[in-house]
Amino acid sequence: MTTKPKWFQTTAIDYPNSRPHIGTAFEKLGADVQARYRRMEGYDVFFLMGNDENTLKVADRAKELGQDPQAYCDDMARQFQEVWKALDISYDCFIQTSHERHKTCCRKFIQKVYDNGHIYKGDFEGWFCPGCEEFKSDKVHAENAGQCPNHKRPLIRRVEPCYYFALSKFQEQLLAHYERNPDFIQPESRKNEIVSLIKTEGLRDVNISRAGEEWGIQLPFDPAFTSYVWFDALLTYITGIGYADDEALFRKYWPADIHFIGKDITRFHCALWPAMLWAAGEEAPKQVFGHGFVYFDGDKVSKSRLEELKKKGLDYLLEPMQIIQKFSSEAFRYYFLRECPYPSDGNIDPDQFIKVFNNDLANTLGNLLSRTITIPSKSLQGQFPGTAGRKPEAVAPEFDAGKLAAEVRSRVEACEFSQALQAIMTHLLYPANKYIGDQEPWKVVKADANAASLILHNVVESLRIASILLKPFIPRSAEAIYKSFNFPKPWDEVSYADAAELQAQPDDLRVTAELVDGKVKPLFPRIV
RNA sequence: CGCGGCGUGGAGCAGUCCGGUCAGCUCGCCAGGCUCAUAACCUGGAGGUCAUAGGUUCAAAUCCUAUCGCCGCAACCA
Numbered sequence: 001m002t003t004k005p006k007w008f009q010t011t012a013i014d015y016p017n018s019r020p021h022i023g024t025a026f027e028k029l030g031a032d033v034q035a036r037y038r039r040m041e042g043y044d045v046f047f048l049m050g051n052d053e054n055t056l057k058v059a060d061r062a063k064e065l066g067q068d069p070q071a072y073c074d075d076m077a078r079q080f081q082e083v084w085k086a087l088d089i090s091y092d093c094f095i096q097t098s099h100e101r102h103k104t105c106c107r108k109f110i111q112k113v114y115d116n117g118h119i120y121k122g123d124f125e126g127w128f129c130p131g132c133e134e135f136k137s138d139k140v141h142a143e144n145a146g147q148c149p150n151h152k153r154p155l156i157r158r159v160e161p162c163y164y165f166a167l168s169k170f171q172e173q174l175l176a177h178y179e180r181n182p183d184f185i186q187p188e189s190r191k192n193e194i195v196s197l198i199k200t201e202g203l204r205d206v207n208i209s210r211a212g213e214e215w216g217i218q219l220p221f222d223p224a225f226t227s228y229v230w231f232d233a234l235l236t237y238i239t240g241i242g243y244a245d246d247e248a249l250f251r252k253y254w255p256a257d258i259h260f261i262g263k264d265i266t267r268f269h270c271a272l273w274p275a276m277l278w279a280a281g282e283e284a285p286k287q288v289f290g291h292g293f294v295y296f297d298g299d300k301v302s303k304s305r306l307e308e309l310k311k312k313g314l315d316y317l318l319e320p321m322q323i324i325q326k327f328s329s330e331a332f333r334y335y336f337l338r339e340c341p342y343p344s345d346g347n348i349d350p351d352q353f354i355k356v357f358n359n360d361l362a363n364t365l366g367n368l369l370s371r372t373i374t375i376p377s378k379s380l381q382g383q384f385p386g387t388a389g390r391k392p393e394a395v396a397p398e399f400d401a402g403k404l405a406a407e408v409r410s411r412v413e414a415c416e417f418s419q420a421l422q423a424i425m426t427h428l429l430y431p432a433n434k435y436i437g438d439q440e441p442w443k444v445v446k447a448d449a450n451a452a453s454l455i456l457h458n459v460v461e462s463l464r465i466a467s468i469l470l471k472p473f474i475p476r477s478a479e480a481i482y483k484s485f486n487f488p489k490p491w492d493e494v495s496y497a498d499a500a501e502l503q504a505q506p507d508d509l510r511v512t513a514e515l516v517d518g519k520v521k522p523l524f525p526r527i528v
Numbered sequence: 529c530g531c532g533g534c535g536u537g538g539a540g541c542a543g544u545c546c547g548g549u550c551a552g553c554u555c556g557c558c559a560g561g562c563u564c565a566u567a568a569c570c571u572g573g574a575g576g577u578c579a580u581a582g583g584u585u586c587a588a589a590u591c592c593u594a595u596c597g598c599c600g601c602a603a604c605c606a
Binding site for chain 2 (some may be wrong): 011018021025055056057137188190192196200201229262291292293339341347356358362366368371418425430434437441442445456521526
């Protein structure tokens with residue numbers, strides 16, 4: 001019995017005070033490609049997602065709507081998962097931080113950190129707004145002439161007892177960790193950012209308690225306080241794999257292989273989180289990946305921008321569910337993965353969306369499938385005679401399946417999804433379209449059916465390779481392409497190794513796709 | 529001097545880490561070919577001082593310095 005290597009990955013947990021938007025979807029998409037790729041490569045994958053509910057904003061939002069906070073959270077969690085499922089995000093577990101399972105985990109963890117002597121009681125002094133009932137930073141105080149920007153009332157100096165996590169103690173250990181594990185923070189620009197932040201500003205101890213709040217997790221050693229959101233939010237990464245209730249599962253999957261996060265929360269994941277884990281006697285995660293953001297036409301999507309888009313009828317582009325309904329989940333996935341370089345920022349643009357879809361998916365990939373199938377289905381009884389046992393030929397002299405598979409593989413592992421897709425297009429699918437045009441099988445078939453069959457065989461092989469390489473990106477379409485022919489290897493068992501060489505098949509190839517009038521239904525109907 | 533990113537033919541980008549094989553890709557435009565295919569496909573063409581100015585080098589989009597312009601984060605928006 002061989003044991004599969006494990007792969008544990010997470011995405012950032014989201015605040016459910018509004019519906020999932022385009023940016024959160026972007027994060028899940030990249031993570032999903034990684035998870036699907038790892039599964040294909042034989043990893044035992046655990047893909048964790050969830051919602052971060054123990055924040056006052058959530059409680060406030062529920063109150064606004066006249067709902068019980070828990071009911072509100074559960075409903076939002078349902079809505080989030082609805083979107084993720086529609087997008088084919090293949091998560092294994094969805095955590096809600098307001099659920100008891102998570103709270104048990106937090107208490108156990110926080111108690112451990114406390115017992116290990118990394119939490120101490122002190123005082124917090126700062127500028128407090130009675131209207132907001134919260135402390136404001138010195139910067140807010142300075143920039144607003146001592147007034148609360150929301151309430152336009154003077155901020156008052158206030159001191160209250162609190163608990164601190166001794167983050168500063170871990171500063172040197174963190175810097176040493178980054179040094180020893182150069183891949184811990186990806187991409188590299190994020191790492192430079194965090195290192196210089198720590199070196200110039202230093203790490204201060206963090207106030208991890210909030211007083212007098214009902215919504216949240218009580219500190220196990222002092223129920224008068226609830227936990228600061230970050231101190232509980234990060235713990236979802238271990239809750240989901242059984243930190244408090246399934247030791248074996250936890251030991252199997254921890255440490256995480258990769259945490260996908262937005263670049264804005266890098267410091268929490270790269271500094272606070274490893275320190276917390278060490279404080280509780282656990283290992284730090286192996287890697288934190290800070291992806292870029294999605295902008296609309298080069299700008300951030302602000303409230304005012306949203307109003308403007310609504311007037312133009314383009315606001316649907318910000319609502320994942322509406323894009324999926326208007327186009328398809330595959331179109332959605334492809335656009336973002338192709339157009340937005342995951343490590344850096346990307347753009348959503350309605351015209352570009354249609355261009356990318358039509359060019360890559362409709363004209364190149366979908367059309368290639370159509371033109372490959374029509375000749376055998378109309379002239380050769382759906383067969384490709386003479387192909388049994390024959391090793392297909394490359395569609396271009398410079399095409400090298402092994403090289404392409406290796407490139408796509410390394411791009412995917414580095415989360416450079418747009419480059420992976422570009423490589424598939426440039427090295428495989430564009431040449432395949434050119435090949436079929438140059439060889440003119442529609443003419444050849446009139447004189448020599450077998451010769452035409454062999455030409456098309458080479459194109460079918462390109463489609464087979466493309467479908468496998470594209471499987472993590474557009475799983476449904478890739479499957480449809482693969483299953484358009486009688487390849488003996490089951491779809492669920494293909495891996496990138498199967499795409500790394502031109503393969504002979506035992507039997508003559510045959511069209512197995514559903515046909516109407518001798519033609520396949522367009523896989524990606526052009527958007528006009 | 530808070531931190532980070534970007535500036536490449538009309539548009540959007542890749543290439544920059546590890547200088548030469550680089551000026552590449554998609555769209556758009558012009559001309560032609562083809563007709564198997566989703567009015568799809570293929571070929572050719574026009575169009576670029578690789579932001580600017582210096583420097584290093586036999587050689588710079590690529591390395592160094594400075595300048596200009598745009599953007600993001602910095603404040604619980606991923």
